[in-house]
Amino acid sequence: MSLMAPVAHSASRPRYMRRRRLNLVMMSLSLAAAAFGLLWLLAILSTLVFKGVGGLSLDVFTQSTPPPGSQGGLLNAIVGSLIMTAIGVALGTPIGILAGTYMAEYGRHNRLTMTVRFINDILLSAPSIVVGLFVYEVVVIRMGHFSGIAGALALAILVVPVVVRTTEDMLNLVPNQLREAASALGLPRAIVIQRIAYRAARAGMITGVLLAIARVSGETAPLLFTALNNQFWSSDLNAPMSSLPVVIFQFALSPYTDWQQLAWTGALLVTFAVLALSIAARVLAAGSRK
Amino acid sequence: MTDASLQAPTLLLQPDAARAGRLRSFRLKDNVFRHLTRASAVTVLGILGGVILALVIGAWLALSTFGIDFFTTESWNPVTEKFGALAPIYGTLATSLIAMLIAVPVGLGIAIFLTELCPPVLRRPVGVAIELLAGIPSIIYGIWGLFVFAPFLQATLQPFLITTFGSVPVLSTIFAGPPYGIGILTAGLILAIMVLPFVTSVSRDVFETVPAVLKEAAYGIGCTRWEVIRRIVIPYTRVGLVGGVMLGLGRALGETMAVTFVIGNAHRISGSILAPGTTISASIANEFTEAVGDLYTSSLIALGLILFIITFIVLAIARLMLLRLERQQGS
Amino acid sequence: MKLNRIFGAVAATMLMATPALALDISGAGATFPYPVYAKWAEAYKKETGVGLNYQSIGSGGGIKQIQAKTVTFGATDAPLKGDQLDKAGLVQFPMVMGGIVPVVNVEGVGPGDLTLDGPTLAKIFLGQITSWDDPAIKKLNPDAKLPSSAIAIVHRSDGSGTTFNFTNYLSKVSPDWKDKVGSATAVEWPAGLGGKGNEGVANYVAQTKGAIGYVEYAYAKQNKLAHAKMINKDGKAVEPVTKSFQAAAANADWMSQPGFGVILTDEPGADSWPITAATFILIHKQPQDPAAASEALKFFAWAYKSGAPMAEALDYIPMPEKVVADVQSVWAKEIKGADGRALYSATN
Numbered sequence: 001m002s003l004m005a006p007v008a009h010s011a012s013r014p015r016y017m018r019r020r021r022l023n024l025v026m027m028s029l030s031l032a033a034a035a036f037g038l039l040w041l042l043a044i045l046s047t048l049v050f051k052g053v054g055g056l057s058l059d060v061f062t063q064s065t066p067p068p069g070s071q072g073g074l075l076n077a078i079v080g081s082l083i084m085t086a087i088g089v090a091l092g093t094p095i096g097i098l099a100g101t102y103m104a105e106y107g108r109h110n111r112l113t114m115t116v117r118f119i120n121d122i123l124l125s126a127p128s129i130v131v132g133l134f135v136y137e138v139v140v141i142r143m144g145h146f147s148g149i150a151g152a153l154a155l156a157i158l159v160v161p162v163v164v165r166t167t168e169d170m171l172n173l174v175p176n177q178l179r180e181a182a183s184a185l186g187l188p189r190a191i192v193i194q195r196i197a198y199r200a201a202r203a204g205m206i207t208g209v210l211l212a213i214a215r216v217s218g219e220t221a222p223l224l225f226t227a228l229n230n231q232f233w234s235s236d237l238n239a240p241m242s243s244l245p246v247v248i249f250q251f252a253l254s255p256y257t258d259w260q261q262l263a264w265t266g267a268l269l270v271t272f273a274v275l276a277l278s279i280a281a282r283v284l285a286a287g288s289r290k
Numbered sequence: 291m292t293d294a295s296l297q298a299p300t301l302l303l304q305p306d307a308a309r310a311g312r313l314r315s316f317r318l319k320d321n322v323f324r325h326l327t328r329a330s331a332v333t334v335l336g337i338l339g340g341v342i343l344a345l346v347i348g349a350w351l352a353l354s355t356f357g358i359d360f361f362t363t364e365s366w367n368p369v370t371e372k373f374g375a376l377a378p379i380y381g382t383l384a385t386s387l388i389a390m391l392i393a394v395p396v397g398l399g400i401a402i403f404l405t406e407l408c409p410p411v412l413r414r415p416v417g418v419a420i421e422l423l424a425g426i427p428s429i430i431y432g433i434w435g436l437f438v439f440a441p442f443l444q445a446t447l448q449p450f451l452i453t454t455f456g457s458v459p460v461l462s463t464i465f466a467g468p469p470y471g472i473g474i475l476t477a478g479l480i481l482a483i484m485v486l487p488f489v490t491s492v493s494r495d496v497f498e499t500v501p502a503v504l505k506e507a508a509y510g511i512g513c514t515r516w517e518v519i520r521r522i523v524i525p526y527t528r529v530g531l532v533g534g535v536m537l538g539l540g541r542a543l544g545e546t547m548a549v550t551f552v553i554g555n556a557h558r559i560s561g562s563i564l565a566p567g568t569t570i571s572a573s574i575a576n577e578f579t580e581a582v583g584d585l586y587t588s589s590l591i592a593l594g595l596i597l598f599i600i601t602f603i604v605l606a607i608a609r610l611m612l613l614r615l616e617r618q619q620g621s
Numbered sequence: 622m623k624l625n626r627i628f629g630a631v632a633a634t635m636l637m638a639t640p641a642l643a644l645d646i647s648g649a650g651a652t653f654p655y656p657v658y659a660k661w662a663e664a665y666k667k668e669t670g671v672g673l674n675y676q677s678i679g680s681g682g683g684i685k686q687i688q689a690k691t692v693t694f695g696a697t698d699a700p701l702k703g704d705q706l707d708k709a710g711l712v713q714f715p716m717v718m719g720g721i722v723p724v725v726n727v728e729g730v731g732p733g734d735l736t737l738d739g740p741t742l743a744k745i746f747l748g749q750i751t752s753w754d755d756p757a758i759k760k761l762n763p764d765a766k767l768p769s770s771a772i773a774i775v776h777r778s779d780g781s782g783t784t785f786n787f788t789n790y791l792s793k794v795s796p797d798w799k800d801k802v803g804s805a806t807a808v809e810w811p812a813g814l815g816g817k818g819n820e821g822v823a824n825y826v827a828q829t830k831g832a833i834g835y836v837e838y839a840y841a842k843q844n845k846l847a848h849a850k851m852i853n854k855d856g857k858a859v860e861p862v863t864k865s866f867q868a869a870a871a872n873a874d875w876m877s878q879p880g881f882g883v884i885l886t887d888e889p890g891a892d893s894w895p896i897t898a899a900t901f902i903l904i905h906k907q908p909q910d911p912a913a914a915s916e917a918l919k920f921f922a923w924a925y926k927s928g929a930p931m932a933e934a935l936d937y938i939p940m941p942e943k944v945v946a947d948v949q950s951v952w953a954k955e956i957k958g959a960d961g962r963a964l965y966s967a968t969n
Contacts, residue, residue, distance in 0.1 A: 023514035027407055033399025034408075034416060037490070040483045041423050044434050051437075067659030095330045102327035116331045119338050122605045125537065126598065127544025129571050130341060133578070133594045137344045144909065145647075145691040157337055164334060188316035190323035218427020221546040221571070225578055229676055240647065240674065245429050249547070252433040253816075255823035255844040267430050278425040282418065368681075368780065368807040441828060468771030470814060470829055555778035555815030566814035576817055579649075580682030580780035582806070587685075 045271070052268025055261040060269075064233045065247060065262070074266050076233045080242040081270075083235060084148055084227060085217055088155025093209055095156075096163025103164070104171035105193050117168070124161040131157050132222035140226055148234075148241030151227025158219060159212040166208025170201035203284050210281035214274045220245035244270050345598060348591035351584055360592065366557035366573075368582075373589035375596060377557045381474060381567040382597070385549060386542040388478025388563070389485050393542075394535055396482075397489030404490075405497045406515055417494070424487035432551035435480045436472070440552055443479075444471030448564055466562040472552040475563040480548050485538040492534025496527040496615065530615040536608030544601045546571035570597040646917045649676040650683015650696030651782045652818040654717055654900045656839040658696070660931045661924050668923075671916055679818060681780015681806045687711065687903045693913045695903040698782025699806045700882030711903045712955050713880030714948040716921065718870050718938040719837050721787055721896040722861045724823070724846040726832045727753055728768055731847050733860055736761050738852035739794025739887070739895065745833060746774060746791065747798060748812035753831065761852070768831075775825045775834035778815025780806040786898040787835045790886040794895075835896075838866075839935045853895045854887050865894035866938045873899075875944050899940075904956060911958035918952055918965040925949075 059073040066072025099116065107113040135154040140146055174197050182192045198205070228240040229250060235241075244266050251263035352373065353360060363374025404417055448469035455461040500523050508518045524531065554566020555576055568576075570593045581587045648658075655677040662673035676682075680697035687695030688709050696716075706713055723742060725735060737745075741757050744750045750757055753767045777784045785806045792799040802808050816822035819840045826834040826846055838861045841848045850858045859865045869888040875881050885897040902921065908914035925948075929939040940948070952965040 019514055019517065023516040026516040026519075027402075030399040030402040031407060033396045034403040034420075036396055037400050037420050037423065037486055038416070040486075041419055043438070044426060044430065047434055047438050048430065067656075067663050070663060095333055098327045098330035099334050102324075102331040106324055106327060107331070112328075112331060116334050118606075118609055120334050121609050122602060123334070123338060125540050125544070125601070125605050127546065127571055127601055129544075129546045129574055130345065130594050130598045133348070133574070133591060134341045134344045136578075137348055137591075138340070140691070141689070144689075160334060160337065188320045190316075190320045193323070214425060218429065220427075220429045221575055224575060228579075234645070234674075239645070240676075245427065245547075248429055248433065252436070253551070253818070253824055254820035255827060255840060255846075256820075263433060267433055271426055271430050274425055274427060275422055278422065279418075365809060367809040369803055369805040369809070436828070444830070468773050468831060470773055472814065472825075472829075555817070556810070556813065558812075568815075576778050576815070577780070577807075580679045580685060580807075582681050582685045582688075582780060 048264070048268045048271055051261075051264040052266075055265035056268070060262070060265055065242065065251075066258070071258075072262070074244065074247065074262060074269070076242040077244045077247040077266065078269070079233075079235065080148065080227070081217065081244045083237070084152045084155055084223070084241060084243060085213060087149070087152035087237075088216055089159055089209065089213055091152065091156035092159030092212065093163050096160045096208075096212075097167050097205065099160070100164045100167025100171060101193060101197075103168045105189075105197065108172075116164075120161050120164050124165060127221075128154075128158055128219055129221035129224075132225050135222065136225045145238075146226065146228035146240040148227050148237040148239065151223045151241060151243065152237070154222035154226045155216040155219065158216050158222065162212040162215055163205075163208050166211065167201075167205050170204030170208070171197055173204070174200045203287065207281045207285045210277050210284070214277035214281070217277070218245060218270055218274050220249055224249075341598070342595075345591060345595040349588060349595045351588035352592040355585060356589075360589075361596075364557075364559055368586055371583065371585050373586070375570075375589075375593055377559050378568050378570040378573045378593055379596065380559050381477075381553065381569040382543055382571070382600075384474050384563065384567070385478040385481055385553070385569055386539060388475065389481035389542045390535065390539055392479065392482035393485040393489050393538055397486050397534075397538070398493055398531070400486070400490045401493035401497055402519055404494050406519065417491075420487050420490050422487075423483065424491075427547075428484065428545060429547040431480055431484055431548035435476065435548060436551040439480065440471035440476050443476055444469045448475075451564065463561040464563055467560070467564045469564065470554060470566060472554045472566060473564050474553065474560075474567045477549045477553045477567075477569070478563070480552060481542045481545055484545060484548060485542050488538040488541055489534050492537060492612075493527075493531055496530030496534065497523055499530075499615075500526050527615070529611050529618070533608045533611035533615065536604055536611065540601050540605040540608060543604060544571060544597060546575050550575045570594070645672040645674050646694070646913060646920060647674045647676075647692045648683075648694040648696060648902075648917070649678050649686045649692045650903075651680045651698045651900055652677045652820060653680070653698045653719060653721075653783050653837045653898070654696065654937070655819070656837075656843065657717060657928075657932045657935050657937050660935065661920075661928050664928075664931065665920055665923060671920070673920060677818060677820070679777070679779040679806075680782030680785065684780075684806075684903065687905070690905070690909050693904070693908070693910065693917050696900065697806075697903060698898050698900045699785035700878070700880060700884070700899075700901050701903070702882065703879030706880050710906045711880075712906055712951060713882060713901050713903050714951060715875070715881050715883075715899040715940055715944065716902050716924070717932050717940065718866060718885070718897060718899045719839065719936065720861045720866045720869075720894045721783055721790075721835055721898060722838050722841050722848040723833060723835050723851070724826050724841050724848050726826050726830060726847065727770075728830070729766055732841075732845075733848065733850055734765060735847070735849040736852065736858050737849045739790065742851075743791045743795030743798040745772060746776070746811070746813070747795075747801065748774070770831045773829050773832040774810075774813025775816055775822050775829070775832050776810045776813050777807070777818070777822060779817050781818075782806060782898070782900065783819060783835065783837060784808065786884070786886055787896060789884055790896045793887045839937065842936060851895050853891075853893050854889050855891045855893070857891050859892060859894055861894055861936075863933065863936055863938065865892050866897050866936075868892035869894050869897035870899075870938060876947065881944070881948070906955050907957060907959070908964070911964055914956065915958075915964045918956065922949065922965070 063073035064076040103113040131154050135150050139150040178196050179192055182196045223243050223246050229242050229246050248263045248266045251259035360375050364376040365374050451465040455465040504522050505518055508522050549569050550572040553572050555568055556566040557568055574590050578590050658675050666672050680699050683695035683697045686692045752771055754769045788804040788808055792804045816825040819836045822834040823836050823840045823844050826832045852858050868890045869885050873883045887895050925945045932939050953963050956964050958964050
């Protein structure tokens with residue numbers, strides 16, 4: 001659409017020029033807005049690279065978190081995050097997929113589905129610290145101590161809404177003809193869903209899982225009062241477990257320069273892992289749409 | 291031919307029995323699967339119910355002790371065990387307001403850029419780049435805010451605001467005080483950057499639903515691009531835009547880690563936005579593991595309950611508005 | 622099938638989550654002694670293979686977690702009173718002592734350049750003195766060149782024994798402070814911003830121009846913050862060094878309070894540092910996990926015996942030998958396993 005308009009009548013030429021000026025101003029502002037947004041992205045990413053790369057070394061991946069003033073790495077934090085994320089996703093994904101399946105397949109237009117969709121969307125954006133409080137009350141107090149499993153449970157609760165949403169959306173996109181054709185061949189409903197619909201929506205559902213992983217990898221608040229932290233190597237689910245975001249939190253707020261350096265390096269690792277997952281999810285989703 | 295006629299029924303009977311058996315097992319599996327999925331869907335409701343229940347039970351002590359005063363008292367005194375939620379609630383609302391005041395115009399501006407001005411080849415990369423802002427974990431915003439953004443503000447924006455508005459009657463109190471670097475304004479600005487991608491992405495999605503016919507008609511009578519946006523696109527997508535704004539607001543209200551680093555953790559309401567304060571989530575994050583005494587813990591859980599209710603209401607309104615837009619589109 | 626592979630990967634990860642082989646001791650609490658506990662933990666692990674997982678979350682947190690039995694021991698600089706100890710079934714004993722120092726971030730002021738006294742410090746933290754060139758500060762520092770910039774107060778945002786001792790001192794030297802604010806692990810601060818832990822305060826002071834805060838001395842030294850000299854009860858200006866901490870602790874009568882809960886602020890003596898404090902450990906009389914508690918007691922015994930050089934290198938004061946003997950006899954008498962047998966014996 002061209003910015004040019006037909007030549008105005010002489011009586012309203014100044015008005016026309018004013019309109020054109022206003023248009024130019026507004027369009028420039030919107031360009032400035034886009035530049036503004038991109039500026040902050042660049043600022044944050046470049047700070048991460050600038051401050052985090054300096055601390056990257058093999059030690060980061062092979063040694064556990066040190067006391068202040070000593071050499072060390074982030075091994076226990078990285079592994080702790082991997083373990084809790086993996087278990088959280090393992091627990092939350094089946095529930096999410098099954099719930100999404102119900103909403104898209106069995107109860108597409110009924111009351112329950114509408115309610116669940118509404119509630120699910122709210123849970124999607126709910127403050128994650130509240131989830132941490134919930135798991136503290138229900139699990140940590142009951143068990144008598146902080147533990148990696150409590151942290152994993154908190155993450156699982158955060159995974160469920162993401163997977164429900166993407167599963168339902170993806171299954172809704174599968175054309176009904178596929179289902180009808182399979183049913184016409186005499187396949188029971190469950191098999192139709194599992195063998196036909198899931199396969200058709202597979203890429204989208206995997207995208208959902210990737211997005212869920214990206215979301216919970218960076219979560220700190222729910223882990224603060226569930227898994228707590230552990231300065232030593234530990235893969236014991238029944239004990240406090242270290243995680244990258246909590247270690248970043250602790251180390252960044254400390255005055256020790258070696259801890260702060262590890263915090264930046266950890267931040268670099270978390271951010272790029274999350275961004276890589278997000279981009280992978282996007283590529284997968286785009287690929288499946290062809 | 292009695293042999294053949296005797297054999298025929300037997301041949302038909304056997305497949306029937308086997309088929310009936312298979313059909314029975316199909317029906318069983320079907321029922322199991324259906325109930326399994328239904329139970330999972332109900333679990334989602336159960337999670338919400340569980341969270342609310344746990345919060346209410348935990349908050350009961352504080353709410354029953356303080357009553358309505360809990361919402362109107364500023365003092366937060368662990369010594370005398372008098373807790374009031376006013377300072378955290380104020381901080382939450384103030385930082386979110388600042389965030390929305392900046393994120394909404396900028397987000398709309400970016401959406402306008404992406405749908406109108408951006409050359410098609412750049413549209414995808416720029417859009418993805420903006421959405422990456424949403425993907426950055428909030429703790430990263432926190433440390434970046436504390437170590438890079440806050441000192442920057444302390445050296446540039448804050449002294450500027452203090453000296454510029456120093457003599458203006460009302461504004462001098464709003465922008466008063468020593469330039470800490472961290473504080474309500476800084477937290478609000480960081481929230482703005484975090485909420486920006488949500489507003490942008492919802493706005494862009496709703497802008498794209500405007501039928502080309504309407505826009506072309508407007509261009510046809512000589513409207514400038516801005517006029518088309520202002521008079522056609524925005525009124526058409528109004529409901530969706532409000533939904534997107536509410537969604538962003540819901541995120542801003544609940545944000546914890548980014549705010550905890552830069553809010554200054556002071557349980558006080560100051561007239562100045564350059565002063566430190568606290569938000570509900572920052573208070574919980576800072577104090578929960580150390581709250582000694584049942585009343586202290588219960589007060590923090592009560593704060594969590596308040597936050598959950600506020601975000602629930604805001605997000606529910608957002609969803610309702612977006613639903614209305616979808617229905618309007620007929621999708 | 623892809624699904625099978627995913628399940629396999631998940632199962633493999635879950636197998637990685639095996640129970641720990643060595644017994645780790647878990648503790649949480651005061652940030653005040655964290656630098657020395659961390660150093661001790663590292664050395665102890667090298668020597669015995671047993672790790673100490675200490676979460677530096679503030680004295681308030683230490684008290685809460687040990688009462689909730691989520692850790693083996695709690696650490697606090699704010700000692701519990703006798704009735705609190707009895708009600709919770711806890712044994713309390715002092716581990717090490719140190720000094721709390723005011724730290725500042727003022728242009729042109731280096732470590733030890735600034736001198737303050739109790740009443741002035743109280744007025745600053747009450748928000749009554751708001752700029753660095755205030756006459757009250759100038760009076761104590763006639764030769765210093767102080768800018769006219771605003772004072773940015775930094776206090777603790779979490780439940781802190783360091784806060785307890787600091788406010789205890791201010792309450793002793795300023796009736797105004799005692800009236801308006803009082804002394805506890807978390808108080809209603811009239812002004813300023815809150816940092817999390819000694820670490821957070823040190824961080825904020827280092828980042829914010831014109832800031833003043835209070836931290837345990839090791840934090841000031843490790844992070845090269847400018848500390849201030851204080852004028853003590855006897856009217857002498859003292860530096861926060863081992864000698865002045867020891868002078869303050871010399872008069873302490875450790876058996877006078879239940880659980881050795883002696884406060885060392887504003888002690889008399891020409892060399893005494895006015896804001897000295899001991900830091901305490903809390904263990905249940907009947908621990909939920911006797912094996913872990915027994916390991917913890919072994920660690921503390923080792924720290925008493927071999928940890929002194931490491932503590933002194935960080936400017937902490939180890940407990941005198943007589944106190945150690947008293948503490949260990951309390952262990953043998955009070956801390957018992959499920960069968961009623963003492964968990965610690967002197968021959969360990």
